[in-house]
Amino acid sequence: MNYLNETIDSLHKKLADKELTSKELTDQTLNGMKDKEKDISAFITVNDDAVKDAEKVDNDGIKGSLSGIPIAIKDNIVSNGIKTTAASKILYNFMPVYSATVLEKLEAAGAINIGKTNMDEFAMGSSTETSYFGDTHNPWNLDTVPGGSSGGSAAAVASGEVIAALGTDTGGSIRQPASFNGIFGIKPTYGRVSRWGVIAFASSLDQVGVMSKRVEDSATVLSAIAGHDEHDSTSSEKEVPDYRANLSKDMTGVRIAVPKEFWHEGTNPEVIAQVNKALETYKKLGATVDEVSLPALKHAVEVYYVLASSEASSNLQRYDGVRYGFRAKDVKNIKDLFVNSRSEGFGTEVKRRIMLGTFALSAGAYDAYFKKAAQVRTLFIEEMNKVLEDHDFIMGPSTTSTAFKIGDKIDDPLAMYMNDILTIPANLAGLPAASVPAGLADGMPVGLQIMARPFNEQAIFNAAYALQEENKFYEQIPTALKGED
Amino acid sequence: MISKDEILHVAELANLKLKDDEVDSFVSQLGKIVDMESNLASVDTDGVEPTYNMGDTSTTFREDKGIHTQTREQMFENVPESEDNLIKVPTIVAKEEDE
Numbered sequence: 001m002n003y004l005n006e007t008i009d010s011l012h013k014k015l016a017d018k019e020l021t022s023k024e025l026t027d028q029t030l031n032g033m034k035d036k037e038k039d040i041s042a043f044i045t046v047n048d049d050a051v052k053d054a055e056k057v058d059n060d061g062i063k064g065s066l067s068g069i070p071i072a073i074k075d076n077i078v079s080n081g082i083k084t085t086a087a088s089k090i091l092y093n094f095m096p097v098y099s100a101t102v103l104e105k106l107e108a109a110g111a112i113n114i115g116k117t118n119m120d121e122f123a124m125g126s127s128t129e130t131s132y133f134g135d136t137h138n139p140w141n142l143d144t145v146p147g148g149s150s151g152g153s154a155a156a157v158a159s160g161e162v163i164a165a166l167g168t169d170t171g172g173s174i175r176q177p178a179s180f181n182g183i184f185g186i187k188p189t190y191g192r193v194s195r196w197g198v199i200a201f202a203s204s205l206d207q208v209g210v211m212s213k214r215v216e217d218s219a220t221v222l223s224a225i226a227g228h229d230e231h232d233s234t235s236s237e238k239e240v241p242d243y244r245a246n247l248s249k250d251m252t253g254v255r256i257a258v259p260k261e262f263w264h265e266g267t268n269p270e271v272i273a274q275v276n277k278a279l280e281t282y283k284k285l286g287a288t289v290d291e292v293s294l295p296a297l298k299h300a301v302e303v304y305y306v307l308a309s310s311e312a313s314s315n316l317q318r319y320d321g322v323r324y325g326f327r328a329k330d331v332k333n334i335k336d337l338f339v340n341s342r343s344e345g346f347g348t349e350v351k352r353r354i355m356l357g358t359f360a361l362s363a364g365a366y367d368a369y370f371k372k373a374a375q376v377r378t379l380f381i382e383e384m385n386k387v388l389e390d391h392d393f394i395m396g397p398s399t400t401s402t403a404f405k406i407g408d409k410i411d412d413p414l415a416m417y418m419n420d421i422l423t424i425p426a427n428l429a430g431l432p433a434a435s436v437p438a439g440l441a442d443g444m445p446v447g448l449q450i451m452a453r454p455f456n457e458q459a460i461f462n463a464a465y466a467l468q469e470e471n472k473f474y475e476q477i478p479t480a481l482k483g484e485d
Numbered sequence: 486m487i488s489k490d491e492i493l494h495v496a497e498l499a500n501l502k503l504k505d506d507e508v509d510s511f512v513s514q515l516g517k518i519v520d521m522e523s524n525l526a527s528v529d530t531d532g533v534e535p536t537y538n539m540g541d542t543s544t545t546f547r548e549d550k551g552i553h554t555q556t557r558e559q560m561f562e563n564v565p566e567s568e569d570n571l572i573k574v575p576t577i578v579a580k581e582e583d584e
Contacts, residue, residue: 095563097560191540230547234539299524299528302522302525305518306522306525324564325563325565333576333579339500342501351503351507356515358499359491369525371535372526373522374536375530375535375536376530376533377535378533378534378535378536413514413518
């Protein structure tokens with residue numbers, strides 16, 4: 001199966017009209033994956049029971065729009081009976097005994113979990129290179145990274161292995177890989193989607209979202225996974241709209257804010273040119289574009305790496321080799337068991353974040369780093385909300401460059417962290433944000449980032465859809481896949 | 486700047502044992518990262534409340550009622566070593582002669 005020219009609607013029609021069974025579709029998906037995975041390596045684990053799951057859906061009858069459709073799941077979302085690793089050695093053998101709420105909801109809608117996608121270890125990274133299970137390759141150029149941390153999900157969608165995938169986004173982990181792979185990806189408002197069963201990284205920032213080639217497909221999937229969950233007290237009780245049914249590309253009178261700090265000198269001019277072109281499209285469609293300023297943006301990376309690492313150092317204390325996962329051998333006592341299991345089980349980037357977070361929370365550093373960062377976060381949230389009082393959107397580039405070469409930044413943590421400067425703001429402020437393809441720069445995809453007011457995912461889908469219907473980027477076939485079909 | 490002693494102290498707090506080359510690279514890399522973080526000091530935050538939590542929910546309550554989820558057997562499926570239905574770990578309190 002090659003999903004590049006399909007949509008959830010087109011697949012649903014074939015399934016509902018009995019042109020195709022879910023079993024056939026799932027078989028074809030697995031065959032397509034076998035072919036493409038040689039180049040892409042987007043998956044850590046393929047679901048061996050996917051065909052059986054599809055047969056069950058066929059027997060029950062095709063119902064809603066996701067019924068019978070295979071979807072890929074990032075490997076930090078736990079799946080009952082299917083290995084879930086967060087791309088870490090410390091969870092290399094972890095077999096969940098329950099499923100995350102988002103997966104239960106997808107399965108209740110009839111979707112098939114086709115497999116678990118590669119990612120940066122514990123979602124810490126921007127290139128998928130920190131995975132214990134090896135690199136994933138960008139289908140636009142196999143020598144470049146797919147971005148991260150949801151790099152496997154992004155590459156699986158961009159290469160047409162699947163129609164849609166779930167990802168998670170703590171500082172840009174859905175939007176940056178979406179941008180690098182020329183697909184759409186949305187990080188919903190903090191609290192829009194339950195995180196029960198999602199392996200925690202930074203709990204005041206983490207959110208589950210969706211990636212797909214077409215905007216309307218993410219709209220369908222987000223409606224299915226969003227909503228309150230009694231297992232996650234941070235999940236909102238606000239009603240979930242039918243984003244797909246409510247899609248509108250009317251941009252008349254819409255007010256767009258562009259922070260001048262997003263156009264900073266470090267950003268590739270070709271990227272800026274594509275983003276400016278997208279903004280011109282919105283003007284043509286009747287929107288106004290105003291330049292604004294977010295002075296606290298220059299501290300966003302600093303705030304993020306203190307807070308995210310501090311929360312991570314706390315969340316990752318649970319990995320101690322006692323109850324699950326990797327356990328170090330030949331230890332004398334319980335302390336050695338903890339220390340050796342963690343030291344042998346975590347990769348370098350994860351250790352670096354745990355060290356930074358432990359430092360920022362330690363006596364003597366707490367006020368100057370952790371508390372200070374939390375205060376600057378407040379200022380930052382106020383700045384963003386002020387802009388959104390009289391604008392519908394904040395827009396800018398999703399990333400400062402297109403996908404970089406595998407190996408280029410992995411030894412320079414600060415350069416890697418600076419990748420996130422444009423995506424971090426939405427996480428710090430809890431805002432919904434998406435990346436939608438804007439065009440190509442030197443043959444590689446560029447994403448436009450769209451942020452909106454809390455719980456206004458509909459507005460983001462609408463704006464992204466309006467751009468998609470103008471530039472029809474989805475017609476582009478990733479370079480490395482050309483000549484295959 | 487961050488010293489080698491600080492790195493070793495933080496590693497101890499984090500239950501991590503670093504190899505010699507890891508210590509050296511963390512001294513240099515975390516030093517640079519902490520230097521970057523020190524830019525935060527230039528922001529005036531007098532009287533600003535810190536944001537530690539997000540979301541629109543305050544404390545939520547539910548009825549204090551047990552809910553049956555996984556069985557003991559299921560919970561043991563991932564335990565690396567067990568004996569008599571208990572998790573097995575090495576010595577917690579050392580005998581005197583081991584000290």
